[in-house]
Amino acid sequence: xxxDLIAIxxxxxxxxxxxQYPNGPLGGLANTLILSALSIAIAFPFAILLAFAxxxxxxxxxxxxxxxxxVTRGVPLLMLVLWSYFxxxxxxxxxxxxxxxxLATLVVYEGxxxxxxxxxxxxxxxxxxxxxxxxxxxxYFGAMRYVILPxxxxxxxxxxxxxxxxxxxxxxxxxxxxxxxxxxxxxQVNNQLLTQPFQVFLILALTYYVICWSLTSLTNVxxxxxxxxxxxxxxxxxxxxxxxxxxxxxxx
Amino acid sequence: MTASLSTSGKDQTIxxxxxxxxxxxxxxxxxxxxxxxxxxxxxxxxPSGSGKSTLIRTVNRLEEINSGSIxxxxxxxxxxxxxRELNQLRSRIGFVFQSFNLFPHLSAVDNIAxxxxxxxxxxxxxxxxxxxxxxxxxxxxxxxxxxxxQLSGGQQRRAAIARTLAMQPxxxxxxxxxxALDPEMVQEVLNVIxxxxxxxxxxxxxxxxMGFARQVSSEVVFLHQGLVEEQGSPQQVFENPxxxxxxxxxxxxx
Numbered sequence: 001x002x003x004d005l006i007a008i009x010x011x012x013x014x015x016x017x018x019x020q021y022p023n024g025p026l027g028g029l030a031n032t033l034i035l036s037a038l039s040i041a042i043a044f045p046f047a048i049l050l051a052f053a054x055x056x057x058x059x060x061x062x063x064x065x066x067x068x069x070x071v072t073r074g075v076p077l078l079m080l081v082l083w084s085y086f087x088x089x090x091x092x093x094x095x096x097x098x099x100x101x102x103l104a105t106l107v108v109y110e111g112x113x114x115x116x117x118x119x120x121x122x123x124x125x126x127x128x129x130x131x132x133x134x135x136x137x138x139x140y141f142g143a144m145r146y147v148i149l150p151x152x153x154x155x156x157x158x159x160x161x162x163x164x165x166x167x168x169x170x171x172x173x174x175x176x177x178x179x180x181x182x183x184x185x186x187x188q189v190n191n192q193l194l195t196q197p198f199q200v201f202l203i204l205a206l207t208y209y210v211i212c213w214s215l216t217s218l219t220n221v222x223x224x225x226x227x228x229x230x231x232x233x234x235x236x237x238x239x240x241x242x243x244x245x246x247x248x249x250x251x252x
Numbered sequence: 253m254t255a256s257l258s259t260s261g262k263d264q265t266i267x268x269x270x271x272x273x274x275x276x277x278x279x280x281x282x283x284x285x286x287x288x289x290x291x292x293x294x295x296x297x298x299p300s301g302s303g304k305s306t307l308i309r310t311v312n313r314l315e316e317i318n319s320g321s322i323x324x325x326x327x328x329x330x331x332x333x334x335x336r337e338l339n340q341l342r343s344r345i346g347f348v349f350q351s352f353n354l355f356p357h358l359s360a361v362d363n364i365a366x367x368x369x370x371x372x373x374x375x376x377x378x379x380x381x382x383x384x385x386x387x388x389x390x391x392x393x394x395x396x397x398x399x400x401x402q403l404s405g406g407q408q409r410r411a412a413i414a415r416t417l418a419m420q421p422x423x424x425x426x427x428x429x430x431x432a433l434d435p436e437m438v439q440e441v442l443n444v445i446x447x448x449x450x451x452x453x454x455x456x457x458x459x460x461x462m463g464f465a466r467q468v469s470s471e472v473v474f475l476h477q478g479l480v481e482e483q484g485s486p487q488q489v490f491e492n493p494x495x496x497x498x499x500x501x502x503x504x505x506x
Contacts, residue, residue: 131314132353136367136419137343139335146370150357230357230399 004199012189016203019180025099027180029207035099035181036168036211039106043167046107047114048149054119065115072112078173081105085177102174110167117159121152154226161219165212172208182207263290264323265423265454266311271320273306280306282478283320288423291452295465295486298475299501304458305350307475308425311456312345313338325422343371346421350428352412354400360387361396364415372419379418386414390444406437410444417448424448426457430464462505466490474498 009016019027026034053065072080084105088096125148133143153160172183186204190197266288273281280303288294296304309315311322313329322329329341355363364383368374374382387393390410392403400408409429416424429445430438442464449455449468459465465472465486472489474482482489482498493499 128349128351128353129355132347132349132355133367134339135312135314135342135345135347135349136415137339137371138367139339142370146366147355151355154357231401 001199004196005203008189008193008196008199008203012185015189016182016185016207019185025180027182028185029182031099031180032168032171032182033211035103035106035171035174035179038103039110039167039171040164042103043107043111043114046111047118050111050115051118051122052144054115055122068108069112069115072109073116077105077109077170078176080109081173081177098174098177098179101177102171102179106167106170110163110170113166114160114163117156117163118152120159121156122148124155125151154223157219157223161216164215164219168212168215169208264288265290265292265325266456267323268307268311269321269323271307271310271317271322273303273310273315273317280478281310281317284475284478284480286473286480286483288454288456290454292470293449293453293455293457293468294471294473295469296456296458296473296475297460297462297465297501298481301477302475303478304475305427308427308456308458311425312342312347314347339371343367343419344422346416346419346424348409348412348416348424348426348429350431352400352405352408354403354408354412354415356400359397359399360392360403360411363400363411364418367415368418383414383418386417387411389417389447390414391440404437405433406440409433409437409441413441413444413448423454423456426455426459428458428460430459430461460505462490462502474501476501 015028017028018030019025021027021030025031050065050069053061054069056062081102084101085098088101088104129147129151130143133147134140138146171179171181174181175183175187178184183204186200190200193200264287268284268286271281271284272279284303284307286294296307298304306315310317311324311329313322317330321331324341324345327341329338333341354360355366358366361380361383364386365376365379368379368382369376384393384396387396390413392407392410392414395403395407395411400411403411413429426445430441433441438461442461445455445457446464446468457465457469469486472482472484472486473480474489474493474495476495476497482493482495489498490502493502
């Protein structure tokens with residue numbers, strides 16, 4: 001069993017890693033990582049904009065985005081993927097590579113979920129923080145940038161992380177429109193071997209697990225660091241100073 | 253009840269003229285006239301639901317009004333204006349909130365220095381030096397690196413006052429600066445405000461601390477059901493109120 005796994009990796013590691021590249025398009029793990037990273041990197045700021053629009057006082061902004069978010073969240077991702085795959089070339093007449101179709105679909109889909117998380121984080125802070133910032137003369141977006149978002153995004157790290165991990169896992173659906181990613185490469189390997197699907201897909205599962213686990217760990221480290229800084233425990237000297245001051249622990 | 257009838261009033265930092273506000277059918281403010289002259293401390297008091305907090309929030313336009321005008325140094329705060337103009341005006345009006353509203357993700361010194369840096373473009377180094385001086389003034393120098401969660405209620409309130417002072421406002425509005433504090437902390441906060449009054453700061457306070465109001469205020473406005481029920485010098489309002497409602501309120505607050 002272990003032997004089989006090692007043998008498969010030994011024979012096909014390059015295909016699993018970069019697909020047909022350089023003789024064909026870049027694929028495999030490299031493409032999965034690029035697709036995931038791009039999806040998250042674009043969906044995140046996009047989601048912040050969607051959240052702003054959802055919170056806007058302008059109906060012209062709020063309503064269309066609300067509809068977009070509700071529809072997107074109420075439809076299976078696979079359906080959206082197939083839809084953009086068949087519809088976009090019809091509408092634009094251009095031959096869009098499946099990688100970009102998948103990227104755009106993921107950005108919209110995960111952006112919708114993420115925007116609701118961010119909106120919840122902003123709303124949960126309450127009006128007081130915004131009032132305080134505005135009273136000091138900050139503009140709406142200045143207040144968002146320096147006061148609201150640093151708190152809202154930090155509070156929402158666990159929920160956002162779930163969405164990021166979901167995004168990575170959802171890149172596998174690119175398989176149905178022939179995005180040459182890790183899943184695609186694994187199924188090519190499977191088609192060549194024919195007799196060892198369990199081993200091949202175990203490798204696939206383990207690889208995805210390691211990617212998602214790495215992201216989770218990285219986020220935990222970042223979260224802990226911010227928490228420690230905000231708790232004022234950045235240095236031992238300061239920690240000592242606090243424990244020596246009786247006032248610091250007295251709460252009203 | 254019209255307060256100061258002089259409408260030219262260059263020394264009037266704030267003037268409210270027939271300010272009305274309603275939430276749907278419910279009229280919160282039913283035509284308020286009042287003024288705060290430069291160097292004056294005006295106290296707004298009154299029973300719960302009389303519209304005190306709403307009134308003070310209209311002064312820097314955190315609440316919109318339905319009619320009337322509010323002038324700050326001759327400029328109508330509620331006139332149509334660009335967001336930039338309004339932000340500029342607000343940066344010159346200090347506001348200390350009932351619930352402090354310190355920024356929990358910033359240390360005390362950053363809470364104070366952030367707005368001068370981001371709003372007024374003060375150099376970070378200079379802003380931090382000034383923030384430390386202000387913390388010193390409110391007796392929180394050693395708490396500069398503490399985060400709001402590590403400060404007591406009174407300390408948070410004093411830090412919030414320092415944050416407001418950092419913007420060098422022409423007038424400071426206080427919304428119940430001593431609510432929800434234990435008596436010791438109330439004194440800490442009142443001492444800071446008293447020092448500001450002695451400095452000749454222009455202030456408008458909503459407070460339930462009648463003894464304190466009597467000591468520091470130059471004028472007292474008694475609000476009842478959205479109207480100015482009584483207005484005048486502290487001696488007059490506290491000792492010889494003309495209105496029955498005010499008399500009742502004062503006697504129960506002694």
